[in-house]
Amino acid sequence: MASALSPPRGPKPKGLPPSHYYESFLEKKGPCDQDYRKFWAGLQGLSICFYNSNRDFQALEKLDLRLFSKLKDESPWGSSRDTSCHFCLVLRDQEIKFKVESLESREMWKGFILTVVELRVPSNLTLLPGHMYMMAEVLTKEEARRAAEVPWCFLQVSRLEAQLLLERYPECGNLLLRPGGDGKDGVSVTTRQILNGSPVVKHYKVKREGAKYVIDVEDPFSCPSLEAVVNYFVTHTKRALVPFLMEEDYEKVLGFVHSDRENGESVWTVSSSRDSGPAPHANIPKPLPPVPVPVPSQEDRLPPLPPLPQLWDQDENYVTPIEDSLAAEYMNQDGP
Structure with a gap:
C-alpha cells in the first residue's frame, strides 16, 4: 500500500535580523585594547551593538549610551598614510575610540548617537538634507519607544530615601524620579548638586494631566512622557543634571x-x-x-539604606532637608 506523500520540507526558519537605527562597519578601541578591532555595528535604542559580520544576529558586546557624557573628534596618529576619520565616545566610566573610513561616516555616527541621547537632531554637524531627514525619522521612533517605557532613573523610594541615594552614590547621577507624595498619578523629581562645597537638594513636582506630564515651575512645561520630563531637566541645565543609574554587580x-x-x-x-x-x-x-x-x-536591587530618622510632627512624605537651610523644599511650590 502506497504511503501518503508528505509535504515538501521548507528551509528552517531563521531568526529575524536585529533592527537598527543606523549600521555600518566600525573599528573600535576600548581602554583595554592595544589596537583597533573591526566590527559590524548597529545603533539599537540607547545601545551600540557590535557583531562579527553583518550576517550575525547575536551581538558580541554592547555599549550603554545611558552613560553618555560627550563625543569628541580624534586626530589620527602614527602613519601619515592613515586617511581614516577618528572620533571618541566618552561615557561616565570609560572612553572608546572609533575609526571609520570617511568623514561622512563619522558625521553620520555622531549624528545618530546625539539624536537618540539628546532627543533632538543635531545642527552643528556636516550633514546632508537626506541625513537630517533620516535622523528626524529615528527621533520619532526613539521618542515613541521611550514613551512606552519607564525611565531607568524612576525608583519606588520616598523623599528621604531619594536624598540618601543621591548623597551616598554621587557617581551614579544626581537626578532621580520618584512617586509623588500626594497619592495621585504625579511624580516628583529630586536633584542634588554641590555648590561651594555644600550639598544643595531640590524637589520638583510634576503633575499628571490626562496623557501628559506638566512640570510645575514658574512657566509650566508640558511633556508627553516621563522620559521627556527627564530630558527637560537634563537639557535645561546644560547636562549638569545626570539621571541616576546604579551599576549592577x-x-x-x-x-x-x-x-x-x-x-x-x-x-x-x-x-x-x-x-x-x-x-x-x-x-x-x-x-x-x-x-x-x-x-x-532595578529599584528592588538597591543597596540597603540606613534607618530613617524620627521626624517631628510631619507627614511621612515631608522630611527635614539634608542641609540646615530649607534647600529641600519644592522649587515650584510646597508639596511632597
Whole structure:
C-alpha cells in the first residue's frame, strides 16, 4: 500500500535580523585594547551593538549610551598614510575610540548617537538634507519607544530615601524620579548638586494631566512622557543634571549550597567544569551566604539604606532637608 506523500520540507526558519537605527562597519578601541578591532555595528535604542559580520544576529558586546557624557573628534596618529576619520565616545566610566573610513561616516555616527541621547537632531554637524531627514525619522521612533517605557532613573523610594541615594552614590547621577507624595498619578523629581562645597537638594513636582506630564515651575512645561520630563531637566541645565543609574554587580563564579548527609552540615561550594561533583573551597564548613531572592526591577536591587530618622510632627512624605537651610523644599511650590 502506497504511503501518503508528505509535504515538501521548507528551509528552517531563521531568526529575524536585529533592527537598527543606523549600521555600518566600525573599528573600535576600548581602554583595554592595544589596537583597533573591526566590527559590524548597529545603533539599537540607547545601545551600540557590535557583531562579527553583518550576517550575525547575536551581538558580541554592547555599549550603554545611558552613560553618555560627550563625543569628541580624534586626530589620527602614527602613519601619515592613515586617511581614516577618528572620533571618541566618552561615557561616565570609560572612553572608546572609533575609526571609520570617511568623514561622512563619522558625521553620520555622531549624528545618530546625539539624536537618540539628546532627543533632538543635531545642527552643528556636516550633514546632508537626506541625513537630517533620516535622523528626524529615528527621533520619532526613539521618542515613541521611550514613551512606552519607564525611565531607568524612576525608583519606588520616598523623599528621604531619594536624598540618601543621591548623597551616598554621587557617581551614579544626581537626578532621580520618584512617586509623588500626594497619592495621585504625579511624580516628583529630586536633584542634588554641590555648590561651594555644600550639598544643595531640590524637589520638583510634576503633575499628571490626562496623557501628559506638566512640570510645575514658574512657566509650566508640558511633556508627553516621563522620559521627556527627564530630558527637560537634563537639557535645561546644560547636562549638569545626570539621571541616576546604579551599576549592577554580578558574580563571576557559579556557587551553590552543598549539604553533607553524614554530618548534616552545609558548605558553600563552587561548580567546577573539570569535575561533575561539588568542589568545596575547604574542608571547614563556612557560614552560608544570604539566600538570593529574585528581584523584578532595578529599584528592588538597591543597596540597603540606613534607618530613617524620627521626624517631628510631619507627614511621612515631608522630611527635614539634608542641609540646615530649607534647600529641600519644592522649587515650584510646597508639596511632597
